[in-house]
Amino acid sequence: xxxxxxxxxxxxxxxRIMLTSALDSLGLKVVATAKDGQEVAEKYSEFKPNIVxxxxxxxDVNDFAAMxxxxxxxxxxxxxxxxxxxxxxxxxxVDAVRAGAKxxxxxxxxxxxxxxxxxxxxxx
Amino acid sequence: MxxxxxxxxLLVEDTEEHALLIKRALEDGMLKPRLFWVHxxxxxxxxxxxxxxxxxEREYPRPDVILLDLRLPGISGVEVLEQIKxxxxxxxxxxxxxxxSDEDEDIxxxxxxxxxxxxxxxxxxxxxxxxxxxxxxIVLLG
Numbered sequence: 637x638x639x640x641x642x643x644x645x646x647x648x649x650x651x652r653i654m655l656t657s658a659l660d661s662l663g664l665k666v667v668a669t670a671k672d673g674q675e676v677a678e679k680y681s682e683f684k685p686n687i688v689x690x691x692x693x694x695x696d697v698n699d700f701a702a703m704x705x706x707x708x709x710x711x712x713x714x715x716x717x718x719x720x721x722x723x724x725x726x727x728x729x730v731d732a733v734r735a736g737a738k739x740x741x742x743x744x745x746x747x748x749x750x751x752x753x754x755x756x757x758x759x760x
Numbered sequence: 761m762x763x764x765x766x767x768x769x770l771l772v773e774d775t776e777e778h779a780l781l782i783k784r785a786l787e788d789g790m791l792k793p794r795l796f797w798v799h800x801x802x803x804x805x806x807x808x809x810x811x812x813x814x815x816x817e818r819e820y821p822r823p824d825v826i827l828l829d830l831r832l833p834g835i836s837g838v839e840v841l842e843q844i845k846x847x848x849x850x851x852x853x854x855x856x857x858x859x860x861s862d863e864d865e866d867i868x869x870x871x872x873x874x875x876x877x878x879x880x881x882x883x884x885x886x887x888x889x890x891x892x893x894x895x896x897x898i899v900l901l902g
Contacts, residue, residue, distance in 0.1 A: 640893035655901075661880040662896050687893050687900075714883040714890055716858070729871050729878075730864045738883030739894075741856075741901050742876050 639665035643685040645702070645739035647694045655689065668692075671748050673702035680713070686688070691743075692719045697728050700735035732757035757759045767793040769899065770823035772804040774832050775856070776880060782827065782858075785891035791899055797819065801835030804828070807844060808850055823853060826898050828875075830859035830866055838869045845874040856898050858884060859877065 646652050652669040659666050664687075668679040680688060680702075688690045688706065692737050695717060696702060706713050717732050719725050722744040729740060769786070779797050780804060786795055798804050804826075807814045814820040826844070830837035837857060844850045853872040854876035870878050877898050884894045 638889070640889050642893070642897075653834050658900060659897065662895055664896065686890055688899065689897070712883070712886060714886070714894060716877075716894070718901075719895070723800060725870055729867055733864075733867055733880075739879030739898070740871075740877055741898060 639663055640669045640687065641683060641685040643663050643668050643670065643676065643679055643683060644657040645670045645673070645688065646692055648691075649669055651691070651714075661696040677705040683710060684710075688713060688715045688735075688740075690715055690717055692717055692725065692728065692732075692747045695732065697731070700732060703732070703736045711736070716741060718743050731736060767791055767825070767899070768821050768823045769793045769795050770804065770826045771797045772797050772801065772808060772832065772837070773797065773828065773829045775829070777805055777887065778829070778858075781885050782895060783893060784872060784893045785885075785888065786899070788888065789896040791893045791896050793825075793899065796823065801832045801840040802838065804840050805835070808844065808847075822850075824876075826853055826855045827895075827899075828855050828857050830857050830870065838866075840871055841870065841873045 642659055644652055644655050644666055670676040670679045672694050673707040676690060703714055703715055710757040715737050717737045717740040719740050719742055771779060771782060786793055796809050806812045807820055810817050823847055828837050828840060841855055844855060854879035857870040857875045858879055858881050860881050867878055878900055885891045
């Protein structure tokens with residue numbers, strides 16, 4: 637089966653590297669990373685990934701422009717929003733889903749937890 | 761040689777078709793977790809509290825991740841989630857809610873009740889490849 641293509645949109649270069657490494661370990665192919673909303677929309681258009689992991693901090697919460705651009709391209713695009721755990725983002729979540737997010741995951745995603753989970757998976 | 765710690769997932773899903781798609785996707789993926797499937801909220805709580813058929817803690821271990829359908833017969837998914845988050849021994853287990861609903865109120869309730877993640881089944885189960893990728897990602901990252 638062809639590896640699933642993933643686009644990571646995150647303002648932090650550390651997170652981009654960590655997530656790329658983690659997803660590569662799982663056999664998912666990170667085809668591109670992007671540091672801001674505009675780049676996310678551009679990279680989506682270029683690479684047509686199966687999944688977009690998008691950090692809320694670069695998701696342009698006023699209008700979700702990048703998500704809307706992707707949704708215009710492909711209404712069924714699997715955009716999963718990564719949101720800060722400590723912030724109350726309840727109002728934003730609803731707007732995000734209306735704008736095309738197909739789900740959310742809360743941050744932080746810690747390197748040690750990721751390592752442990754991947755380790756568990758790969759030891760089997 | 762004894763296996764090292766496995767990734768244990770509790771799937772709470774009353775729709776057999778969805779449960780089988782999720783099971784197949786997780787088996788296809790890289791994580792290859794040990795999956796425990798229960799059909800409703802009451803059975804989920806029995807599993808988590810080691811009651812009834814789930815009394816054996818070694819056979820039915822504390823899950824590392826819970827995938828929870830929102831619309832369940834009897835005790836709802838949100839009620840199960842709220843119960844998990846109230847319980848000191850269970851509250852740290854990450855729960856990702858799977859739902860067919862994109863209704864604002866459902867999503868808000870999951871979020872406010874402490875779900876670690878929420879995924880629309882329409883995206884997660886769109887096709888075999890997407891199901892595998894999204895489920896691996898949410899189990900790993902969620």
